[in-house]
Amino acid sequence: MNNLLTLIKTVYEINQLEELAVPQIILAGRSNVGKSSLINSLAGQKKLAKVSATPGKTRSLNYYEVIPHGYYIVDLPGYGYARCSKTERAKWGKLIDKYLQGNNYIAAAAVLLDSRLSPQKNDLEMISYFTRCNVPILPIMTKADKTKQKDRVKVQNQWQDILKVKPICTSSKSGMNRTKLWKLLDLTAMPELADQIEPTGLEESPEE
Numbered sequence: 001m002n003n004l005l006t007l008i009k010t011v012y013e014i015n016q017l018e019e020l021a022v023p024q025i026i027l028a029g030r031s032n033v034g035k036s037s038l039i040n041s042l043a044g045q046k047k048l049a050k051v052s053a054t055p056g057k058t059r060s061l062n063y064y065e066v067i068p069h070g071y072y073i074v075d076l077p078g079y080g081y082a083r084c085s086k087t088e089r090a091k092w093g094k095l096i097d098k099y100l101q102g103n104n105y106i107a108a109a110a111v112l113l114d115s116r117l118s119p120q121k122n123d124l125e126m127i128s129y130f131t132r133c134n135v136p137i138l139p140i141m142t143k144a145d146k147t148k149q150k151d152r153v154k155v156q157n158q159w160q161d162i163l164k165v166k167p168i169c170t171s172s173k174s175g176m177n178r179t180k181l182w183k184l185l186d187l188t189a190m191p192e193l194a195d196q197i198e199p200t201g202l203e204e205s206p207e208e
């Protein structure tokens with residue numbers, strides 16, 4: 001059965017944050033990494049999340065409920081966008097700090113990484129920020145269709161050396177590893193689902 005995603009809440013300001021006693025997986029990544037496209041691909045919809053023509057514009061936290069399991073995927077605003085002002089960046093930091101503070105329901109941060117690039121400074125900064133907050137990292141490589149397998153594996157190995165976890169390669173364009181990613185997200189958010197979810201092999205699955 002396919003999971004469904006629905007946007008249930010959008011938060012722009014700190015005072016809109018409230019404690020939600022539901023497992024949450026953060027979705028984070030540099031602007032333009034393909035985060036909105038991945039949300040749309042997971043949802044099987046074209047326009048659930050806006051695919052940005054102007055990167056870095058979305059500054060809100062978007063809460064998506066995963067149906068039928070009931071956990072949330074929380075989409076954080078893209079980081080490291082050069083044209084974003086210092087004030088805006090500071091506001092971004094405060095909102096995310098506040099969201100993380102005392103939130104015991106965060107299962108992991110799914111950090112999106114561009115398959116075409118070796119580890120970048122702002123990705124590493126974001127990862128150490130989550131690690132300092134004791135949030136486990138679930139690395140996801142995006143835009144795999146834009147790379148040759150050989151080059152992708154090289155980047156995957158670089159990340160594995162750093163994180164001690166092998167990133168999953170995905171493509172929103174071809175649908176590569178879509179089902180496998182859903183299973184990973186389900187099990188990360190709700191380990192108790194292990195009995196209900198078929199085990200997947202470690203090999204990459206191509207288009208679906």
Ligand code: GDP
Nearest residue numbers: 031032033034035036037051052143171172173
């Ligand atoms: P966001 O800023 O992280 O939300 O990134 P978007 O989802 O808006 O994507 C940024 C750009 O990359 C857009 O032009 C997308 O069409 C493109 N893109 C995103 N994912 C993929 C992918 O898997 N394959 C390819 N070829 N292009 C992608």
